[in-house]
Amino acid sequence: MGRGVLLTSNLPQLQNLIKRDPASYKEEFLQQWNHYNSIRQIFRFNPDEQAQHFRELVSFISQVAQCYPKETAEFPSHLSTLLLESYGSLSPDTRKTLVQNLVMLRNKNVITSIELLKSLFPLLSKTTSSSLRSYIRKTILSDIRTANLRSKNHKLNRAVQALLFGMVEQGLDGETIGNKAKQHTNVTPSADRTTNTGESAMWAVILTKELWRKGIWSDAKSVAIVALGCLHPVVKVQNASIHFFLGSDDEKEDSDDEKEELPDVGALRHRREINKKTRSGDKKLQKQLKSVSKKRISLKEPSQPNFPALQLLHDPQTFSEKLYDNMNICDKKLSLDHKILIMQLLSRVMGAHKSCVLGFYTYVMKYLAYHQLRVPAILAALAQSVHELTPPDVLVPVIRKLAHEFVHPGVGSEVIAAGINAIREVCRRQPWAMEDDLLGDLVEYRKSKDKPVTAAARGLLQLYREVNPSMLKRRERGKEASIGMAAGSQALPFGHSATPAMDVEGLTLLEDHLNALRDEGEESDEEAGWDNWNVDSDSESESESEGWMDVQSDGDLDISDSEDEKDPESKNKMDTTGGEDAVDVNRQSTLVTTKILTPADFALLNELRLQAATKAVEAGGGPKAKRKLAELEANAKHAQSGAAQDAVISEDLILGPRKKAKADYAERIASIEKGREGREKYGSLKGKKNKEAPSSSTNREKARNKPIMMIMRSGAVRGKKKASLREKQQKLRAHINRAKKSYH
Secondary structure, eight states, rough: HHHHHHHHHHHHHHHHHHHHOTTTTTTHHHHHHHHHHHHHHHHHHHHTTHHHHHHOOOOOOHGGGGGTTTTTTTTHHHHHHHHHSSSSHHHHHHHHHHHHHHHHHTTSSSSSSHHHHHHHHHHHOOOHHHHHHHHHHHHHHHHHHTTSSSSSOHHHHHHHHHHHHHOOOOOSSOBBOTTTSSOOOOOOOTTHHHHHHHHHHHHHHHHHHHHTTTTSSHHHHHHHHHHHHHSSBHHHHHHHHHEEEETTHHHHHOOGGOOOOOOHHHHHHHHHHSOOHHHHHHHHHHHHHHHHHHHHHHHHHHHOOHHHHHHHSHHHHHHHHHHHHHHHHTTTTTTTHHHHHHHHHHHHHHHHOOOOTTTHHHHGGGGGGGTTHHHHHHHHHHTOOTTTTTHHHHHHHHHHHHHHHHSSSTTTTHHHHHHHHHHHHHHHOOOGSSOOHHHHHHHHGGSSSSHHHHHHHHHHHHHHHOOOGGGSSSGGSSSHHHHHHTOOOOOOOOOOOOOOOSOOOTTHHHHHHHHHHHHTOOOOOOOOGGGOOOOOOOOGGGTTTOOOOOOOSSSSSOOOOOGTTTTTTGGGGHHOOOOOOOOOGSSSSSSSHHHOOOHHHHHHHHHHHHHHHHHHHHOOHHHHHHHHHHHHHHHHHHHTOOOOOOOOOHHHHHHOOOOOOOOOOOHHHHHHHHHHHTOOOOOOSSSTOOSSSOOOOOOHHHHTOOOOOHHHTTTHHHHHOOOOOHHHHHHHHHHHHHHHHHOO
16 A cells, blocks of 8 residues: 555656656556546546646656557657647646657657657647747757658658648638738638648748758758749748849748857947956857858858759749749739849749740839849849840840930930940840840940940940850951951851760760770779769669560561661762861760760760860960869859859849949948958057057157246257257158158
């Protein structure tokens, strides 16, 4: 009797004994389990009654659940159901206890990760406690990261991605909630808060972005979740999703509990002046100032678009059309900043995937005015959306509107330069959008007295000298363009492409290198060339499809390696055709037909081409060899940076070089304070100032402060009065020479 009473009243002691010998204390555990069931029934109807005792029982059973798996099989579902169905009526301590015990059950492998995450995901949008929300978020991320630590857990990833898809799809059919003039919708009291405000979708996007940023997820399904968030009717969900593709994560949207503001530098220095002067305080202040300056520099750094995510978009044409439809339909509900975000994402997708949304150019024309707010960003988005497959007839009105609004004598030089730069970037991607007479007028601005306008007009002139010199006047074409036109070279019309390559450039260099290795006795490993280049697949069915497949055919198949067998005369067609289409087949390498080139082979080929170009320049190859070397170095740098094929157009590229604006008083003071950082306090080292040993003032300092009546009869003053003209001239000349020396 004494033992039973002691164990019933002391749950930690019973927990310790059960972990040591579960079989001996099974009856005591069943007694506590029955007591838990009775308390749970009471707790469901009255959560405030015996809440503390209920939390103790839940913690006790969670600790020993792995010892009695059959008896506690339904215990995790009890906790999950209580959290999901009665979350609003539970006290904060009870909520935290239930969540912590669910996580404990997962750590003890009583429940799986999928069961835990199904319970935690809905709580993110329901909880109002920042500490509990942060705990749930970290638990979700750490659990998924641990599951994918050694190898990709495709089963868990697919299940979690399905949950996130469901969270984003909850409010897709709702009405768009705009952010113009802080509009609010009337939400009925019985409506679901998470559905109307998009909290569930917001958390789904946040978690997907975090898993992508940490490198846990890098597949197309995670990109599809965020792409679906770009089409969500709630603006804050759109904003967070769009920032993922643009590469500029907005931390204010991601988490409210992780906001971090920069400290006030003036307040830190003022506090240091009034506090006690110590060396440790000075070091602490300097450390804080350095951290603030680093954070400011990081905030000013331009963001780079998320090119891998853009390349993994599924059906980019449909995605672009839906983005444009949402922006066009909700034009009056959305603010200008949000519409510019959509324009930037739409233009990146159109430029990266060569998709065409012709209505976008009609829509953007109403924003093409020099007095429009944030017009450089709009011009950059416009130029980014153009590519070689964009129809020129759609861009002709846009070019006319730009020239009419930005390039005329009634505006400033900065406006003219921005307009010409925007026209140049559009025409760089689609040269046939320009008209001959308009091009002649724009090129004349190269004679302007303003440097930004001159640079912009010269850039446009140089562009058309390269892409289509026939549109320029004869005196404006330049030497190289005129020689090329005389030789018969012409720009390709819209929709035409150059002759496809017949061979890989520089492949003979790779063949010679492999032959040299073979002569030295070194053999290249074919399989090693594919190391670290394979892409993990999310599909489990790919392993089943390995091997050969039997293909049945109803008739005979005519298989031949070349069409030359059908037409013997076609062998000599390439030799008989003249002009630029003629190819010397004897120079083609045999590696194309004898070896499968691996990614490592292509990387080696690029290095060999770069080495050959460097040797050609050193041997005096001339300007052509230097241009070839510069092109190869630029391509290598471009490949290492992982940038997209087309460079991102920034606002600075549209504005062009411009004069530095005159700083105001606050900027001048800030510049002065910045220059004084890390420098000793300004002052003379003479006399008592800044000396190791204190001393009195010098005789020269004392002479400056003497009364005038004491020095009127001095020899120095009387000598000045009696000095001759010659002496005065010599003294003035010496003063001028000393001033010149100090100035230089």
